[in-house]
Amino acid sequence: MRGIEAALKVWQDVKAGKFASESIRSVADSLSPGDLVLASSLVYCTLRRQFLWKEIYSHFLRVSPGGISQYAGDALCLGTAGILELRTFVPKVLVNGLVQELKKRGDERGAKIVNAVLRRVAEEGWLQLKKIEESGAPKDQALAAGVPGWVVSSWRNSWGDQGKKLLKMARIRPYSSFRISPGTAPGDLSSAAEKKGIRCWKSPLVPNALRLAATIYPPEFPGYAEGRATPQTESSMLVGEVMKKVYKGGSILELCAGRGIKTGHILSLFPDARVESFELSPAKSKAAMREMERLGKKSNHIITTGDALSLVPAVHPALISLDAPCSGSGTWNRHPEGKWRLTPEKLDFLASLQINLLRRAVSLLAPGGIVVYSTCSLLKNENENVVAQVISENANLVEMSFPFSGARFRKGRPWGTYVWPELPWLDGFYMAVIMKKSGGKAIDG
Known part of the structure; x- marks a missing residue:
């Protein structure tokens, strides 16, 4: 062929x-x-x-x-x-x-x-x-940026002049970044990559990560087959880094494991913690298990296939990662097919699912527990609106301060924080850190 x-x-x-x-x-x-x-x-x-x-x-x-x-x-x-x-x-x-x-x-x-x-x-x-x-016409701007017109309108309504910057960022060509596993020196893999003609260097934003000057087929990168290097965007890695900043001990629950990329990062950051993961899709669950085998991380970890809205963890978690299913609007540079499949109706469906998942997450939290809610979306419907809805329903919930600051972050309006996709290694991401005050109760089922 x-x-x-x-x-x-x-x-x-x-x-x-x-x-x-x-x-x-x-x-x-x-x-x-x-x-x-x-x-x-x-x-x-x-x-x-x-x-x-x-x-x-x-x-x-x-x-x-x-x-x-x-x-x-x-x-x-x-x-x-x-x-x-x-x-x-x-x-x-x-x-x-x-x-x-x-x-x-x-x-x-x-x-x-x-x-x-x-x-x-x-x-x-x-x-x-x-x-x-x-052209300054809205239709032409949407065509030039490669973004559906109705999404362009949403960005303008949410971000004002900042929405114009998002249109420019929508045309940034994405590059690969790799998470380096504990026990492996990033410099060693960087040197091995250079010998293969792959230019890379340490990320100044995320610990133990390498940035590449291009996009690469993952198995071609040194250390991938042995589980020492994992392709992951820096925005995605920041979810784990936020969890590390707010973790105070106890069991960890991942509500939507997907194919296990974030799962592997969580296990590397919390090697002594009990980690349990839920995943609805049997195919993704199997992929996550294969990913754990590649990484050599099967101890202290359980993957359960089923609906996170009804599954019950073995232990009430002290920390929950809810990386909710979303439109993926922050990753459209990397996965462009998604933007042409999204409709306003599908967005409404996703927002409803996200609200129910976040409700479920906070209901499972032990008193004093924390949920890190995240999406790879730049649409307010899936982010601030979801957090606002759930917090308004429960007086025992409070948003914690976001543990990072800098040029790559934007405060949500008013809830949560965005990772701005202004570099080839950064997807658009949203995160909110929510704590259940000690007066709240966790449910048993």
């Missing part, structure tokens, strides 16, 4: 509901390193601003978009993105590759249309791109 063929396959998988990273992993073994880079770069640059590319190629399309095959439409979108954003690839080679793929599928008409339109894009598309990027 070649890179352009792989990119078209992955694009179709994403349209069918898969995550791009999942689909790319499924074809990685059949690609050369160069073709893997081409396919990944092409898919992600297209996904981040797919409606912008459709707007541009439609300007040169002389037939109705409904009058071409779906596959030709995919080729036009990928080709336009590749020509206008991936400057390292020769447009003629990209166009010819896409045309040949259409011919292999027997779509001769589509091949001719794609050839003609993409050659016009290569000649004049940059003028259309410049016009849109320089």
